[in-house]
Amino acid sequence: MTHLAVHEWECISVHNGTGAAPAQAFTRSQANALLVAARRHPLANRFGTNILVDRYNQICGQQFVGVISAQGCSLEILPKIDAASAEDDETIRTRLVSMLDVALGLKLGDGQALAMARQKETLLDILIRLFADRLLAEARRGLPRAYVVQAEDLVALRGRLNVVRQFTHHAVRPDRLACRFDALMPDTPLLRIMKACVLMLRRHARSLETQRRLDELRFLLVDVSDVPINVLPWTQVHINRTNLRWETLFELAKLFLKREWQRTNHDAKASQGITLLFPMNDLFEAYIAALARGVLQSSNLTVQSQGGLRYCLMEEGLGGRQRFQTTPDILIKRDGQIVKVIDTKWKLIGRNPEDKKRGVSQSDVYQMMAYARLYQCGELVLLYPHHAGLGPTALDVGYGMIAGKERLRITSIDIVAGKGEVVQQLAGLLAPAKAASLSAA
16 A cells, blocks of 8 residues: 655656666556545546546646545645645545544644654544544444333333234234334444444544554444445434534544535445545635634624625516626625625735735735625625745735725734634734724724
């Protein structure tokens, strides 16, 4: 099994059979298998070039992070936050897990993820181990049970008598009673999903210790029914106060088994592995939105992600339809009124003194001007990841829109500094809106 790691927009060598093979390289057949896996992914374009690009003697990652698995090989793509940073892959991987934790609400905790990353595990290995550790801890505390209707033929009456069965199948067997009764059992929709996840991950776990834990979980879940992944009872699971401690495990199971926004792609063949990819644009947006909710928790402001959905144009004529729908990344609202629009951009901008636009794309500015008009909002923010090229302090520049009172703020936020620093920067960014909300209250 060949496993290699690369950063966003970087390339890994492909050995095409001529000359000496590089120390870190895939064979041409392995590269082709990875390209096919990328092309089959639900988020891929027609040729999969938005995930992986084939340059004959190299394959290059795009703006996706995660793991792509194929026959006998896998490629891990890590975020490229700051090209000038000397951080190793373990640190970057730990930060990625922390971002996933916040964005998806997994409640993993930084300490556990950090300990796993130091063992030089891949992102997929880390998530599988975190799932196995947490599920094993909860299973040892006791499995959630529910009353399930049972039908058995017994020598003594238990529950209610099944009259139809009794006088048909047991008409000449007075020593047998057809009973229907409720039994408290662990065979619940939640645990069926947990068992399906355990069985699937056991085929893909590489660490012997993780395999041992998953085997123990298989034993503990032996009384739970085996259900195929495509018919799992997702809608029958209800997280409430009685099973709240299983909420994180349920979210992790969805991460592995369902194709949601991060688009996990699981091949039915065990040898193919799991492709787990996250678009960095979406992950960055979800990370910022989740932390912003925490910052504004004590105010009457709310955070809405991918909302708005207002259209730019209306077709002329009778029955004309609306066209060109907009979806701002983050809307800050007070009593339903939009007070700030934030658009996150996972791209590196510069601070060249000679570049008066500071590397900001003109199309991004046009987009924010459209938001100002459509959503009648006077405060707009373009938010970029901070990097060393911007200097030691975060970029924070304000612009007033000509022929209007709207204000556009262009700022950067330091992901490398950690979650605590990001929260502080967001608190400063949202302080005016928060203060206005408190004074209005």
